[in-house]
Amino acid sequence: MVDLMVEKVALMGSPDRVIDAGAGTGRYALAAARRWPKAEIIAVEMDPILASAIKSNAKAAGVKITVICDDYLNVTLPAIRGTTAFIGNPPYLRHHDLPAKSKEWYSSHMKAMGLHASQLAGLQVYFFLKSALLGHPGDIGCFITSAEWMETGYGAGLRSLFCQMGGSQLTRIDPVMQVFQDALTTSVIASWETGHQGEVVVEDLVGQKASTSYRVSKDWLAAAPKWPGFGRALPLDQPTGLSLGDFFRITRGQVTGMNEVWVATPETASLIPERYLVPCVTGAREIIDSGGVLWDRSKLHRVVDLPANLAELTASERKGVDRFLKLARERGADATYIAAHRKPWWHVGLKAAPSVIMTYMGRRPPVFARNACGAAVINVAHALYPTKPMQVRELDAIVGWLNNNVRVDEGRTYGGGLVKFEPKEAMRIRIPKGSSAFVAA
Ligand SMILES: C[S@@+](CC[C@H](N)C(=O)[O-])C[C@H]1O[C@@H](n2cnc3c(N)ncnc32)[C@H](O)[C@@H]1O
Structure with a gap:
């Protein structure tokens, strides 16, 4: 230096x-x-x-x-x-x-x-x-x-x-x-x-x-009310500028309370009817390796998302589910803070599949992927829901732009270079005026 x-x-x-x-x-x-x-x-x-x-x-x-x-x-x-x-x-x-x-x-x-x-x-x-x-x-x-x-x-x-x-x-x-x-x-x-x-x-x-x-x-x-830090481009706070929050509502992926129980293993999956096993993004790697589009739900883990009312299960389905719930209880999955605050405790309640999924923590800028396979997402990533209908090609253009342009310093940088984007910070990501990816949207 x-x-x-x-x-x-x-x-x-x-x-x-x-x-x-x-x-x-x-x-x-x-x-x-x-x-x-x-x-x-x-x-x-x-x-x-x-x-x-x-x-x-x-x-x-x-x-x-x-x-x-x-x-x-x-x-x-x-x-x-x-x-x-x-x-x-x-x-x-x-x-x-x-x-x-x-x-x-x-x-x-x-x-x-x-x-x-x-x-x-x-x-x-x-x-x-x-x-x-x-x-x-x-x-x-x-x-x-x-x-x-x-x-x-x-x-x-x-x-x-x-x-x-x-x-x-x-x-x-x-x-x-x-x-x-x-x-x-x-x-x-x-x-x-x-x-x-x-x-x-x-x-x-x-x-x-x-x-x-x-x-x-x-x-x-x-x-300027403040000057852009490392990696950040101008304009930083142009009053007429748009931010990602103008195009998407961004939320955390669903918190399960105990991923090791609610993300199905081959053993637990065998106890649960297929319709309650929801393919889900359960690791940032899945987004990073997707190349910008998540195509294949068969490669994803599945999350056990049982209905609140188990009466809708047949008697034989109920047997398997009861065995699963017993195992879950034995591991304390009914007593976590999250489980104790949802009703009933086994109803994870995954949200609708978002259009785009993003990583939010790392030593690199966040990575975005269009969710072509309709995966749900747990709290390892954030879910982006368009605020108005968007076509697939518009989403692809936006995801491409985000993957090439979002810089680490738009998030919160911690010592040693770890960067975290809370949903609010992600919604504040600046979109330059007239960026072609966003013009159509
Ligand atoms: C951050 S160090 C930099 C030392 C050196 N330039 C280097 O990079 O190795 C700052 C130095 O300023 C000295 N210092 C602190 N207050 C000072 C002052 N008011 N006037 C002059 N030197 C001061 C300190 O003793 C210290 O050695």
């Missing part, structure tokens, strides 16, 4: 002076000293032990680094003729841990710049502000931070500051990459060129590879 950021700075300009803000052991300063041997390299580090480590590291590497052991917020820099580059990994210190003096400093300078200063902003935001105050037209910068500020209410101040200080690029990092060893958080590299008025390039970084996603104007960024 250090090398990648040094190269980002090199693409913006050739610095005559480099400031490593919050330098730790001086990794950025050392990389900068090697990359720009003629530049003046300054490492700012408040911790005296780390500051002296930077000196030793510079000596060992045979490079010259000026170490300032002080609070970055106190630093002053003499004016120079050339370009100053700011680089680093600002400290991630939450607002609770910041002294009142620093908070006052932050509020008064933000106010003077006409920006809103949330009291919830952390030290990393202060580092941006300080760099903006130290910078002159033509200076450049590149910080890696946690990406929270792009999407949270208290990040609004930094979002406006980033635009005002000449933000030029946002590199959103794949949440699977754990950049900060001590924090499970998604991260972003924010680059700026002081005085830059143009568009901001928004890109994604997967491994060492960046893909340019799009360019966006500062006007759009200024108006």
Whole structure:
């Protein structure tokens, strides 16, 4: 990441002076000293032990680094003729841990710049502000931070500051990459060129590879209530935009209370009349492997879905079912929370087969399949019911689009990159205006 950021700075300009803000052991300063041997390299580090480590590291590497052991917020820099580059990994210190003096400093300078200063902003935001105050037209910068500020209410101040200080690029990092060893958080590299008025390039970084996603104007960024995280495309919140919920009602698959009892085995299936054994999606794999259409119900497991009133069974059917119910009781299937709250306890009550079924949890975007075989679905997946009649070819076009375009960050990302789409989040999946798959529908 250090090398990648040094190269980002090199693409913006050739610095005559480099400031490593919050330098730790001086990794950025050392990389900068090697990359720009003629530049003046300054490492700012408040911790005296780390500051002296930077000196030793510079000596060992045979490079010259000026170490300032002080609070970055106190630093002053003499004016120079050339370009100053700011680089680093600002400290991630939450607002609770910041002294009142620093908070006052932050509020008064933000106010003077006409920006809103949330009291919830952390030290990393202060580092941006300080760099903006130290910078002159033509200076450049590149910080890696946690990406929270792009999407949270208290990040609004930094979002406006980033635009005002000449933000030029946002590199959103794949949440699977754990950049900060001590924090499970998604991260972003924010680059700026002081005085830059143009568009901001928004890109994604997967491994060492960046893909340019799009360019966006500062006007759009200024108006957006939040900025899209990794993998998310614009427009994020276009008021006229449509979402998947405009086309489908999305619900969880049926909760059985005890899948190992209600999903029939060959033994239990032999006790149940065929008409109460309902082919069902019982594993995400079935959707993932379907290639977008679930054709064959014979490959699916079957769920025991007995009627509420067992009087509709013949006497011989009743014998088998009673044996099954006895087995189910022995395994506690009558006493689960779900069973205790449905009447009678054996009536799983599968819902009608949905038109489309989707996976909702994984380290990848959700996978969608048209339900051509009329399978029911249990709570391993979500069920999508069109809000108005749709033709098969329309459903196929929509499923194809969803499988190619829904990105992980539209769901809720957990540490380590696990992504979950609750039905509500799935209904909020943005459909770009005029997407041909949805136009017919
Ligand atoms: C996230 S670490 C980054 C270290 C280094 N850049 C790296 O990536 O290895 C942030 C560093 O900032 C230092 N720091 C914290 N508050 C500071 C402040 N107000 N002024 C200067 N340095 C500070 C910490 O001691 C820590 O070494």
